[in-house]
């Protein structure tokens with residue numbers, strides 16, 4: 001496992017700024033964030049003041065030349081665009097040329113693009129969750145092969161509320177490629193964690209990612225990846241899982257499947273429960289279409305399920321667009 005950079009603690013202002021900027025570049029690069037969101041202005045100011053390429057060299061070491069990039073690289077296209085942008089900024093400032101920058105671009109230009117790439121999400125503990133994701137947002141007829149913002153938000157909420165998961169059995173519905181669940185397993189100490197989904201290629205990718213992050217039963221808590229279709233999950237199956245807490249991110253997006261999701265949530269909340277009582281149920285959603293989301297809430301109400309909105313500020317750990325409307329709700333009967 002690699003140690004990644006940590007954001008700087010308060011101290012020397014210049015060193016602090018530079019460390020934070022390097023951290024920002026690293027976090028954004030490994031998560032393949034849009035290039036326009038990188039802190040280029042800081043780099044430009046540094047280049048204008050110093051005329052040396054020291055900062056560019058450090059950025060390169062924390063991104064394309066970092067050991068994590070050798071093992072779990074972002075897509076070829078992304079690395080090419082990133083290096084081209086770095087060179088463009090450096091040349092525009094007429095800073096001293098840097099051979100390793102052109103060498104790195106040369107290597108990427110000779111590499112072949114695949115249908116999959118790695119995205120890595122750096123954790124506060126310094127490790128990283130690396131995920132094999134699809135280069136396309138929707139591929140193989142499913143939305144489950146990339147990580148969604150509501151899943152990143154729920155993972156951040158979990159990092160801020162680790163006690164909610166510690167020592168408990170967690171069931172995740174619609175896990176996708178696994179960012180939220182792997183973050184919980186790596187940082188929150190659940191006693192058991194059941195990832196689930198229904199789509200064949202998502203389940204395959206999920207299993208690969210669970211293994212990639214060392215959670216295949218050798219080092220992690222009791223971790224399982226199961227096929228669990230919301231329309232087909234029986235009470236016996238749910239009883240056997242015995243979850244104390246059920247989580248799901250970005251599962252409210254298709255009006256056609258809301259009905260079976262609500263029925264399942266009702267079965268989870270009403271079914272025979274572990275000694276501590278019914279499980280806690282947390283659903284994190286990006287509200288893209290208010291009609292679809294309202295339909296979900298109305299169906300919850302018709303099923304006799306109440307909810308509290310518990311969205312609140314969370315520590316900013318992962319890079320993603322925070323402008324989208326995300327709501328986290330807790331369900332109860």
Ligand SMILES: C[S@@+](CC[C@H](N)C(=O)[O-])C[C@H]1O[C@@H](n2cnc3c(N)ncnc32)[C@H](O)[C@@H]1O
Pocket residue numbers: 142143144145146147148149150151152173174175176177178179196197198199202228229230231248249250251253257
């Ligand atoms: C938008 S993705 C969200 C993935 C992940 N939770 C995240 O936030 O990145 C929705 C996920 O729900 C899964 N899903 C959709 N319908 C389902 C069903 N009926 N049963 C189980 N999983 C389902 C999809 O396969 C997909 O992985």
